[in-house]
Amino acid sequence: MRWASVLVPSAEKRVLEAVADAHCYQVLRANEVEFEIVSTERTNIVDIRTRVCSCRRWQIYGVPCAHAAAALISCGHNVQLFAEPCFTVTSYRETYSQAINLIPSRNFWKGPGEGTDGGGAKADITIRPPKTRRPPGRPKKKVPRAESTKRPKRVVQCGRCHLLGHSQKKCTLSV
Structure with missing residues (x-):
């Protein structure tokens, strides 16, 4: 009841931060409702x-x-009036105007089947999974991905000179 502003404190804080940051922008008016806001990083369009x-x-x-x-300041509008109505103090007061009752203790909770049907009979409701049909045809084979089956490359060793990187066929060592 002590809030005197148009908006709730959290929204009021955001609006004040936005107004403080708004002074570093250049405002170019396209028409009555559209504006081009120029900053050092980028340009934004506001309607x-x-x-x-x-x-x-x-x-x-x-x-x-x-x-x-x-954009709103350049037109002479009040920035607070352009917030969503749910952020207004009047909307907040209207939301909490009615009494909010406590949740009863767990002892007073109704068990399963103790609904408001009035009959008093316990209704056992079991929810079954949906019926599915197996698709026709042979099931597809699950092939492992190529990345998981990669083995390290085998290094070739020459049988004649015993050096790595070539085989006997390509060996340049004289016989």
Whole structure:
């Protein structure tokens, strides 16, 4: 009840960080709702009507990113008003306005078959696996992968000079 801002504290913190980062961007206006935000690394496109930024942070987190904040500030809009409605304090208060009851102790839990059918009869429900048919034809052979069966190459040794790397056929040593 003590929150006086438009957004909840976590969203408020993100918006303030975005506004602080927005000052280092150059804003180029394409039309009434589209902006090109230029930084040293890259250029981002922001559409404030559809709440879309090419970095995708605005869509993912629901809170305007630094690019969107730069575009909104250049228009004179309040950045906080462009966060998703679920981040507003009024939405938060509405969510928790009703009483939340405790979960009863495990002793009061109903066992299996003690449903709300009212009959009192215990219904034994067994879930069986789905029926499958074996495919026709001979099962395919499982061939091991070539990487797992690689053996080290055998080094050839000459029978005449006993040097490695060639055989007797290619030996240049005189007979």
